[in-house]
Amino acid sequence: MSTVSTSPLASKGGAPVRSAEKAWPKWPIFDDLERKALMDVLESGNWFLSDRVVQFEKEYAAFQDAKYCVAVNSGTAALEIMLQALGVGHGDEVIVPPYTFVATASAVLRVGAEVTFVDVDETWNLNPDRIEAAITERTKAIIPVHFASAVADMDRINAIAEKHGIAVIEDACHSWGSKWKGKGTGALGKGGAFSFQMSKNITAGEGGVIVTDDEDFGDLCRSISNCGRHKGAAWYEHTEVGTNARMGEFGAAVLSAQLTRLEAQTLFSTSVYPPSKASRRNPAIPA
């Protein structure tokens, strides 16, 4: 029988695993780029829905190889808005992996639908082999999560969804810059949600986007995120039951600055928090 040696906890006088001198890495990362961008917005007097949001939307769409981008105030809002735009609601079911942040599932509940959990495989992403058995006549959507930047098998998930006439929206909240067979995540299905909350590889403290290649879907998501206002309509004309989930100019200015060093921030972040073995195993992620 093997014996396990134990030592006292550091709080009881044992040797600390991490020495007090070793500082925790500083996060978020910023420099004069963010300082200047923030001051420019401050002094412009345009703090709301102006050039910076439009600019960041263009930059982020191009970055993820998507045609359209709608800036919102969180990844959670992005998921909820896309589900509303798909018409998912009471009586509907949505397939979600259980290994994710709570928002993937809570977004489904918030629009009044039911969550059907389908387990992950050895990549830690939704297991395509188990999806079909979970589909019923009430299933309206599948939300694969690209966990820790490892891309779910979008070819198989899209093929299953197409066969059953259901939508795929990606929870791409961890997958800034990830690609599936050469195309960025987010617009591989109907649309995708990204998060820029403070733990993320680029951040404005809070923030999110929806990306899509479908102009009508993008317009509807924008309308829902902007109090139901409609493209080309009067400011107080509200054609959808929407919410206010708009990104502000300060957030957009910081995110444009952050995007210029996404690669460096990702390398730093992964050196502190090594990527999972799963992401290394995923064929879409270079070793």
Ligand SMILES: Cc1ncc(COP(=O)(O)O)c(C=O)c1O
């Ligand atoms: C997988 C996943 N989905 C959704 C979200 C929600 O994003 P946010 O915190 O911006 O609302 C997160 C954020 O941590 C996440 O990790």
